[in-house]
Amino acid sequence: MEAALASEVTTIFLLNSDIFNIKSLVDRIKGSNKSAFIHIDFVEGLGNDNKAVDYIARVIQPDGIISTKGNLIRHAKENGLYTIQRFFLIDSLSYYTTIRQVASVKPDMIEVLPGVMPSVIQRICSEVSLPVIAGGMIDSKQDIIEILKAGAIGASTGKISLWNL
Numbered sequence: 001m002e003a004a005l006a007s008e009v010t011t012i013f014l015l016n017s018d019i020f021n022i023k024s025l026v027d028r029i030k031g032s033n034k035s036a037f038i039h040i041d042f043v044e045g046l047g048n049d050n051k052a053v054d055y056i057a058r059v060i061q062p063d064g065i066i067s068t069k070g071n072l073i074r075h076a077k078e079n080g081l082y083t084i085q086r087f088f089l090i091d092s093l094s095y096y097t098t099i100r101q102v103a104s105v106k107p108d109m110i111e112v113l114p115g116v117m118p119s120v121i122q123r124i125c126s127e128v129s130l131p132v133i134a135g136g137m138i139d140s141k142q143d144i145i146e147i148l149k150a151g152a153i154g155a156s157t158g159k160i161s162l163w164n165l
Contacts, residue, residue, distance in 0.1 A: 007163040011035040013156055019045035026062045035063040050075045057081055070105040083107040102128045111135050116143050118150040125151030141165055
């Protein structure tokens with residue numbers, strides 16, 4: 001957390017949190033003039049249902065949420081949160097399922113994993129009309145350059161050495 005707050009990144013994704021620390025983490029991030037996004041699927045002690053989304057929107061007040069679950073994305077949008085739907089692209093079926101889900105759920109943005117697939121990122125960017133970020137297995141500056149060349153607007157990575165490019 002300290003490295004993320006001290007870095008030049010403008011947005012922090014919280015992937016490891018629980019019901020006891022999530023509010024203070026979001027407050028610290030927002031207090032550092034950065035955007036805070038909670039990966040709701042990973043908050044320990046909080047269910048993956050609409051009441052959890054209501055609680056996060058009203059009490060925790062992040063800038064947005066990340067989830068693989070379309071129902072949570074829809075409900076978060078109804079609560080005024082910015083939404084990022086995360087998709088794992090492992091084969092052609094998951095690719096086409098992603099395209100259908102995006103059209104149905106209408107998240108504000110999508111994140112595709114693994115992010116080191118520039119040709120697939122380019123295809124998905126051409127088929128969806130919303131911003132795409134790439135994450136997962138990003139290990140170098142070159143990976144990020146290729147992701148951006150493919151049409152993604154950004155990359156999500158936990159590798160600290162890539163945060164200040």
